Amino acid sequence: MNNEQIITYINQFHFLRPLMLWFFVPLVIFLVQYIYNKRKTESWKGLIRKELRKIVILNQKNRKANLPAILMFFLLFLMIIGVAGPTFKQKKLPSILNKSVVWIALDLSQSMLTKDISPNRLERAKLKVRDLFAEKLNTKVGLLVFAGTPHVIFPPSLDKKVMVPYMTTVKPRIMPVKGTNYELMLNYIDTLTQKEVAPATLIIITDEVTEAQAQLIEKYRNTSKGFVQVWVASSFNGGFVPSPYNSRRELKYEGKSILSKADRSLLKRLDQQERIKVIPLTLDNSDVDALADHIKKHMVIKTDADKKEDDWRDDGIYFIYPIIIFGLFWFRKGWMVNWGLVLLIFLSSCGVESKHPDWWYTKDYQAQQKIDNGNYAEAAQLYTSYANKAYAFYKSGDIEAAAAVYEMDSTATSQYNLGLMFVELGNYEMAQSAFRVALKRDPSLTQAKESLVKVKIELEKKNGKTEASQDNDKDTSQAVKALTEKERKLSDNDYNKKKAKQADAEKQKLVDPKKRKYKEQDWPEENKKKKDRMNQVSAASMVMEKTNADPSEFLRKKFILQRKKYYPQVKNPKKAW
Known part of the structure; x- marks a missing residue:
């Protein structure tokens, strides 16, 4: 040195x-x-x-x-x-932090479902995007889809794995406006990349480019400092666009089937432009490797002005x-004895009566110390469990507060103690109800049975009755009537919820069958036994089973809201493919 x-x-x-x-x-x-x-x-x-x-x-x-x-x-x-x-x-730093950003704009127009390449153009494009995500590009990648309107699925991120579940489920049907609007898409990309320090790279994955769209791409290149790559997902001969309503039929316009075919001469002209590259999708990773080379050539690493305090090495270790x-x-001998007194002085302020007892003890431990000292009212405020809090209120003499806390606990023991509180208050009707609830929770609770008999005797004496026993049916009816107002409300709520679920089920039967893909797809003929078993489970389980986990449905609703908010004037074009 x-x-x-x-x-x-x-x-x-x-x-x-x-x-x-x-x-x-x-x-x-x-x-x-x-x-x-x-x-x-x-x-x-x-x-x-x-x-x-x-x-x-x-x-x-x-x-x-x-x-x-x-x-x-x-x-x-x-x-x-x-x-x-x-x-x-x-x-x-273990690796160079690249500030360059890559935006992927995936075309979701109807023509991307053409099957001139297997399985179709869109699925081939998705596979290529997955290959791109698997490549260690050391740069942030954002994903955008567009048809008549552009929509961001994920903003630029280094964690590309989170995009895969959404990217693999996108389909043309999730787009709120049909067609292929390059003007809106390029303007949106330009807005997203204006604040970027380094030139952004835009990858447009599409099947064909018209003359008007080529001019828009050149205009974007001239007005921005970024790069454009057009990945072409179509064959040389092209193919007929399938109908959005029946994929086995061809989409027709003015009585003629629509042939989707890329203009190779136009793409060649675009490829010769500065900062524009046209790359046909390949079966190997040559196109992805070309992108990786492009990123390495045009990356912008982190400058000294961008270094933060966290970039300094902490030598305190x-x-x-x-x-x-x-x-x-x-x-050593004698040291712990002499200087352990300092630690004892420090710990002497760690008692329950210290200024900050929560630093050293839990609430329940503090409450137990209060109980041992006879401070039941303070202990009741500290306890976190209902049973202990109610017991502390009872010991402090506040029977009503103890009953209110016991009522919040649905266990058999707490309901039995609630009955005892009502007996203390002289409310034998409520006590009888609490004892019955306790027996319903735990039929083996003998104390509740004995207390219930005693409460019945007291009620008979109070009402002037001499017969000590009653018919079982009458006893059952009285048990129902003696339920607390809280439990009756709960029973009414359960009944109303059940009725509401049945009404929803009846309404769902009237929904358009195109929107009810669950029963059409999820129960094939070979799984009829499974369907029969599922019909026997509870309503709550059925609701969970029918929950749509497809991210495409979430994206479809999200894009509809975005279209209403940002593109209310955009309508479906006549040539909506």
Whole structure:
């Protein structure tokens, strides 16, 4: 290491967390207090004549007695420096951070379903996009789809795996406006890339380009600083566009089938333009490799002005080694005894009665300590469980509060205790209801059975009845009538929900069969037994089973809302393919 490097390290030295250096203030105060106490405790030595001190005082030059204190202050000093994060130089980044952005614009017009290439143009394009995602491009990639209107599926991101589930399910039917509107798409891309530091690369995956669309691409190239690549997903001879209503039939316009075929001469002319590249989709990865080479040539790496504080190397970790080494001396004989008193003084403020008991104990532990001391009202405020909170209210004498808390707990034991609270309050009707609920929750709860019999006797005495037993049917009807108002409401809600689900099921039967693809697709003939089994499960399970997990449906609804908000004036064109 030469002098220039030393000077560079000195100039670059700083702390990543300088606020931690404020811990030196209490450390200095502690050191001054220690020195003051040390001198005060040794002040009696001045009363002895200097000639006699050597005889009276043994080992007066024993400096080892102060060694634990010196070592403790030194360790605290190292800990504060280490936590503050001293640094001398910046990190060596494992990879270059490329600021260039790649936008993929996937054409979702009807002509992309043409089967001149297997399985069709759109599926081949999706496979190529997946190959592109699998390539380590070291740049952010965004995904956009367009037809009559453009829509972003995912903004530029280094994590390309999250885009795959959405990208693989996109279809022309999710687009709110049909056709192929290059003007809106290119203007949208231009808006998205205006704030980018590096020139963006736009990859248009389509099947054909018209003269008007080629002119729009050239205009975008002239007005922006980015690059354009047109990936052509069609064969040389082209193919007939399938109908959106029946893929086995051809789409017709003015009585003629529509032939979708790329203009090779036009694409060749585009390929000769500066910053425009036309690449036909290939079976191998040559097109993806060409994109990777393009990104490497035009990448813009992170500049020095963009480096953040996190890019500096934290050298505070190296202070842990001397701390561990010197910390081992604390286990020498006598050191733990002498300086363990400091730890005891610190921990003496950790009791339940301290200013911050939550730092050391849970709420339930604090409440239990209050119970042991007889402070039931305070314990009730601290307990987190219903059963313990209600018990604390009961012990404090607040029976009504205890009953209210027990009522919030649906367990058999809490309902039994709720009945006891109602007995204390003299409300035998509510007590009878609570005991019945407890028995319903746990039929083996003998205490609830005995209490229910006693409550019945009290009610008979109160109402002037002499017969101690009643018919089973009558007993059952009384049990239902004796349910609390809360449980009756719950029962009514369950009944109303059941009726609402049945009404929804009847409405769904009247929905257009094209929108009810669930019953058409999810129950093939060989799975009739599975259908029969599913018909026997609960309504809640059926609702979960019928939930549409296809991301394309989510995207379709999202694009409809975006079209209404941003493109209300855009209509379906006559040539909607």
